[in-house]
Amino acid sequence: MNKHQDLLTTKALLTGWTLTSGGTPPAATLTRDAWSILILYSGDIPDTASLLPPGRADYDTIPVDDVDRWMKCSREEMTLHTIGERVTVGGRVGTVVGFRLEDRPPAAGPWRFRLQVVYDDGVDGDPRPASAVHLSPAPAAAGECAGWQCEDLGTRMCLVREYTRDASAPLKRKPLCEYHAEYGDRRLTVVRVLHQIPTPVVSEEV
Ligand SMILES: [Zn+2]
Structure with a gap:
């Protein structure tokens, strides 16, 4: 386990993520509920990071610096929604297509993130997770x-x-x-x- 992974272990303990590491080339995987984050190392230095949010089929590359921020987001809010989920936001119906971190640090509390929603008229929105209400039916099956x-x-x-x-x-x-x-x-x-x-x-x- 390298220094970065030592640090990750501590952060994971504090934020409820489970860390598994090892492999060649060295990698670390963080999981919490339906989310996972994969970090690949070049030597001891984290080289690339990718994020697998609930409902995605493949990992998305994210900046290495975002790993900390995702780890610090509210666990409760991160379990509210899934990609592909149908939601209503203030009476508008749409589909959750992704998640993105807010750029600026919060005044207090966990790091904030937004949902990426495409409304049924084709317009994009980025509501806060708590303002989107789940709508049946369940996410589409292939x-x-x-x-x-x-x-x-x-x-x-x-x-x-x-x-x-x-x-x-x-x-x-x-x-x-x-x-x-x-x-x-x-x-x-x-x-x-x-x-x-x-x-x-x-x-x-x-
Ligand atoms: Zn076809």
């Missing part, structure tokens, strides 16, 4: 791609619009495969990709 004659698995939830000259056609949420999420098809235009749909890990029968 289903068949809604692309034209496509039988691939829809692994990206997208905000799409019927392909017409009328730009006021209503927006809809549909699962698309990676290809159709990028290019759309003859019937639908992808306005934006909302989030990845995590596919459940299939456990092998023994």
Whole structure:
């Protein structure tokens, strides 16, 4: 265990994260509830950090300096929401697509973070976690791609619009495969990709 990991151990104890370390090249993983943070070392120096928030399929690279801040965020607030979750914020319906730290340190208490929400009219918002209210149904399961004659698995939830000259056609949420999420098809235009749909890990029968 290197010096940085010694320090992390102490911080993890104070903030309720579980630290596991080891491996070649050396790595440390912090987990708390459905969140995890992966730190890769170059020698004793933390080289890269990445964050896996609840509902994401893959780690996102984050600045190494943000590790401390995420560790110091409110545990209670971090368990409120999941990427892909449907929420209402002040009466507007949208989808949680991510989380971001506030830039400035709080006057007191835990470090603050915001939800990244795309409202159903395509507009972005960044409400505080406590102001977003969970809305049923549960986060989408991966289903068949809604692309034209496509039988691939829809692994990206997208905000799409019927392909017409009328730009006021209503927006809809549909699962698309990676290809159709990028290019759309003859019937639908992808306005934006909302989030990845995590596919459940299939456990092998023994
Ligand atoms: Zn497709």
